[in-house]
Amino acid sequence: MTTRSERHYRRLLRAYPRSYRDHRGTEILTTLLEMAEDGRRPGLHLVLSGLWQRFKLPARRPLAWVAALLAAAVLGGFGAAAGTWIAWQTAAAIPSDRKVQALNTGLTGIPGDAPLYHETSAQQGPSVAIQADGTAGWSSARIRDALTGAGWRITSFRESEGRTIPREDMTAAVPIRYGTWTATSGGLRLWGDARVLTGAPFTDAASYNIRVWPVEPAPLRPLTIAGTVAGLLTGWLLVTALARRRLATALATGGFIAATLLAYEFYRDACEVMAYPHGSPRPGNVDTSHGGTFTLICTIIGLFAIAAAVIAARPGPAGAAGQPRLGVPDDGGPALGAS
Incomplete structure (x- = not known):
């Protein structure tokens, strides 16, 4: 018993x-x-x-060490990207396009829908920008009322005056009003600016830019680090499970080499996340293409090679000749912990 x-x-x-x-x-x-x-x-x-x-890796297998180091490095980058993505799922949701359009109309006084741009911040978070051009007089009261009416708390508001530089189609410089403001609402931030011409021949010609984005979630940096560490460990453990077969080791090495381009992009994103000023100031546009088509093709090839390595590492039928058992130590040494 x-x-x-x-x-x-x-x-x-x-x-x-x-x-x-x-x-x-x-x-x-x-x-x-x-x-x-x-x-x-x-x-x-x-x-x-x-x-x-x-x-533990097999003894006298330099390729296994190369594969393990590559796997740890590559999956560390993938883990960082996964941790960052998970953290942003806890952030406040971006308002719907309809709500952003309604807020823009109230702020600017310009009727009709304006172009919307869904972008990615330097910390890999979401943001939405809207640009409105049209005819509407400057009114700081209208902007303040639209923000407070939509539930935003104004944190700064500045306005100033200037004059345009004369062009060939202008007889003289035209007066212009500038305005910039910031606001918060729950876990969201808003930034806006305006340029309104106040003199002939372009009286009330206006251009507004507004951007909304979520505040950096508290788990962002810890989860990015945790994802990186988890990826490093997973990559190493994956190769230790495959390294008993030489074919599997070779396939895994090639697969992880092919995936290094995308991993590099993920590491670069992780550096942006860690180095960006705390508190998510006004986000800027970042390149989210991750190298484009070539990187995507290499990554797909790498994933197929890694999948083939996993298949090749599966142990053969019990007792089959020439089929070594997966995971059995090559050195035949005593089991650790048994004495």
């Missing part, structure tokens, strides 16, 4: 890879039960030894 000690040690043995347990689990368990009868009860050492086996 299964004893309480045996059940306890079987749980601790789960720290070892399954293939290693299948190969030496009975031997280790028997040794542990014998040690327990003598009053010795290894615990932490057993778990640490199991984790070491999970991270």
Whole structure:
């Protein structure tokens, strides 16, 4: 009958890879039960030894080390991107296009829909910008009332006067009014500016720009770091599971080399996230193409190669000739934690 000690040690043995347990689990368990009868009860050492086996690469396999380092680096970049994306899911939602258009009409006094631009901030967060050009007189009261009526709290408001530089179609410089303002609403921020001509022949010709974006969520930087670390560990562990087969190791190496371009882009994005001023000031446009078509093609090829490596690493039928068991140590050394 299964004893309480045996059940306890079987749980601790789960720290070892399954293939290693299948190969030496009975031997280790028997040794542990014998040690327990003598009053010795290894615990932490057993778990640490199991984790070491999970991270251990085959001896005298330089390609396995190359593959492991590549995998860790590439999946670290992917993990950083995943952590950043998860963090932004906790941020305040951008208002709908209809609400942004309604706010723009109230602010500017220009009827009709204006062009909307959905963009990505330097911290990989969402933002929406709207640009309205038309005829409408300058009114700071209209702007303030539109913002407060839509639930925004004005945090700054500045206006000034100037004159345009005369052109060939102008007999003289035209007076112009400038305005800039910022506001917050819940977890959102707003920035806007206006240029309104107040003299002939372009009286009340106006141009407005408005941008709305969510405040940086608190988990953003921690999750970006956590995603990077998780990716590094996952990449290394993946290769340790594949490295017992030379074909799988070669396929994995090629696959991760092909995916390095996209990983580099993700690392660059992660650096932007970490280095950007805290508090999400006015975001700027960033390149989200990630290298374009060539990078996408390389990444797809890399993913297929990695999938092929996983298939190639699957153990053959039990007892089949020439089919080594996945995960069985090449050195034939004693099991860690068994003594």
